[in-house]
Amino acid sequence: MDMEARVDWEALPGDLVGSIGELLSVSSRIRCRAVCRSWRAAIRPEAAMPSPWVVIPRVIGCSDSFTFLSIPTMKSLQWTPPGGERMRCVGSNAGWLAVVTLVDLVVRMSLVNPLTDARIDIPTSFCRLGWALDPYLEELTLDSTIRKVAFAVAPSPNSAHDYTIAAVLVGGRKVAYGRGRGGVSDPWLGVAEIPRPPGGDGMPVQVDVAYHDGKLYYMEVCGQVWVVDMAAPSPSPAPFANLVPPVVPHLAHRRRGFYLACSDDGALHVLWTRSSHDGTNRDDPDMLVRRYDPVSSAWEKLKPDGLGGAAFLIGDINQSVSVRDRDGVGSCLCPDSVYFTNTPLCLLLDHRLYCYRDHGAWVFDVATGHIDWQITADYDHPAPALSRPEHWCRSLWLTPRAQ
Amino acid sequence: MAAATDDAGDSNEMIRVVSSDGEHFEMPEAAANLSLVLRHMIEDDCADAAGIPLAVVAAKPLAKIVDYCTKHAAKSSGLTIEEAEELKRFDAEFIEVDTDMLYDLLVAADFMGVEGLSKLAVQRTADLIKGKTPEQNRETFGIVNDFTPEEEEEICKENEWAFQITKPPSRLC
Structure with missing residues (x-):
């Protein structure tokens, strides 16, 4: 009783x-x-780990362990994928990571939420490696297979999450897009071929992808932006806008980087970086941001309020993230600024020496054009002792969410 | 001693245990050996006809534990795939208990040193906790919130993202 x-x-x-x-x-x-x-x-x-975080793999190629570094507190936690699985992160959005894994040398793709252990396996048939590679070759091979993934996951009460996804494949020469609804995956609905840029030999094939509110955007190096309406019965790319890249004749042969980012009002932004970093010519800034105005169908220069109080987070691989005060990041990030994790910018800016500094992040103030090392990390995971910048692990931004 | 089940003679030896509320139970020695505490008592010749008294384990959980050990001892070595799967099914059904019994099993398995059962009960508790808000967990386990509102706010602020699980899903085309 x-x-x-x-x-x-x-x-x-x-x-x-x-x-x-x-x-x-x-x-x-x-x-x-x-x-x-x-x-x-x-x-x-x-540890108290407010958003945003930077995700740093332990090693290049597929890694069995990741450091999540909270930028506001500089505290970190280690994440080991369940079952000792090795992964390479190729994208992040709203708490989820897009990861590539090698199962019996077959390249597979999944979306995982490392904080809840939720997982969506994306059926793929990208490629199979002929033999096991050393980490450096693994990194290069996987990078040229699946370079970057933009995606969104909609949590649902059952375990079958819905998702929309776009992947930059074959070293940037293709963009594949697909979706999954109610547990039924439909990857890949289509593949867009990215033409070689007309600029000649020095211009590498480049493309960036972004997702916002049901639409996928991708931009070619010539400035052509395409949109894929993923809500359509059979989605296909349509021309969206064209932004002629800023031309700097004597630097035309150098590398130039660009990033797509959507602010939360849905406006598409493009951020250009250029390869030189002398900062002396004010008419030719090292970075510039253009905002697309759908009413006038024009790319406008930013107004004095820059990004309208938001900050953009641009990672080595993930789609650019727009954050603002109410996301709880206002205390550490300056509004109207663009934050980078460091590796590709070093490579793109050709300032390789800078890459030897500690893991950290760049910040670019949109209003002043000033670029600074705002953030340096002092976290408890030793940085790998590597001699070449290409050996640096690529890091991503992650805005943690538990759903 | 671990291989005792292979020997029909040994497994017939019955060990008696007495619950905290005075009920007597019997199980084969091989089953009792799955408990670290019982094994040590047996090795020290403390297992007599009167039974080994277990002062902190009540009859209800003890009956379950005797069940668990008897089942697992009978199938301890050289499992076929089918037997291993059957044992897994047994475990899954075995641990489908209310939170009161789960609590008793957690504490008793820990006290008696029954490693397999301990793991099973810990995993089951973790499964019950997973994905729930603090309030939902308090409801599940009948726990009173003993934080002050200020403390609670402080706790949630540290890692706000972890508590944002009731937000409606964002629109996805």
Whole structure:
């Protein structure tokens, strides 16, 4: 006969609560520590890790361990994919990572939320490696197979998340797009071929992809932007706009980078970087941002308020992220600024020496045009001792979300 | 001793245990050996006809634990794939218990040193906790929120993203 509540879960011995905590995902563990005082005391704490984060793989190629670095607090946590799986991150959006894995040398793609352990496997048939590669070759091979992924995941009550995805393939020469609805995957609905830019030998094939509100955008190096309406019955690319790249004649042969980013009002922005970084010519800034005005169908220069109070986060691989104060990042990031993780910018700007500094992030102030090392990381994971910038791990921005 | 099940003679030896509320149970020695505590008692010749007293384990969980150990001892070595799967099914059904019993099993398995059962109960508890808000977990486990509102706010602020799980999904075309 049980006359009263017999058991008292608050009084469960601490070591048992602790071992339960070890089996939880990071986000469940954090929430579990908010249940009551005794559970809080028993479960291993995670550092205060406000958004945004930078995801840094332990090694190049596929990595079995990642450092998540919270930029506001510079605290980090280590993430090891379940089952010791090795992954290469190729994109991030709203708490999810797009990852490439090698299963028996076959290249596979998944979307994972490292904080909840949720996972969507995207059926693919990209390629099969002939033999196991050393990490450097693995990085190069995978990079030329799946360079970058822009995507969005819509959580649903059952485990079958919906998703929309665009992948830059074959070293930037193709963009494939697809979607999954109600557990039924439809990758890939189409593949767009990216033509070689007319600029001659010095211009590498380049393309960037972005997703916003049901639409996928991609831009070629000549400035042509295409849109794919993923809500259409059979989506296909349509011309969206053209932004002639800023021409700097004597630098035309140098590399030039560009990034697509959507602000949360849906306006498409393009950020250009150029290869020289002397900063002396004010008419020819090292970086410039253009905003597309759908009413006038024109690319306008930014107004004095720059990005309208938002900041763009541009990672080595992931689609650019727009964040603002209300996302809880206002205290650490300046509005109207563009933040980079460092590797590709070093490569694009040809300032390779700078790459030897600690892992960190660049910040570009849109209003003043000033570029600075706003952020340097001092985190507890030793940076790999590598002699060549190409050996640096590519990092991504991640705005953590537990859904 | 671990291989005792192979020997029909040994496995017939019955070990008696007594719950905290005075109920007597019997199980084969091989089953009792799955408990670190019982194994040590047996090795120290403390297992007599009166039974080994387990002062903190009540009859209800003890009956379950005797069940668990008997099942697992009978199938301890050289499992075929089918047997391993059957044992997995047994475990899954075995641990489908209410939170009161789960609590008792957690504590008793830990006290008696039954490693397999301990893991099973810990995993089951973690599965119940997963994906829930703190409030939902308090409801599930009958826990009173003993944080002050200020503390609670502070806790949520540290890692705000982890608590944003009830937000409606963003539009996806």
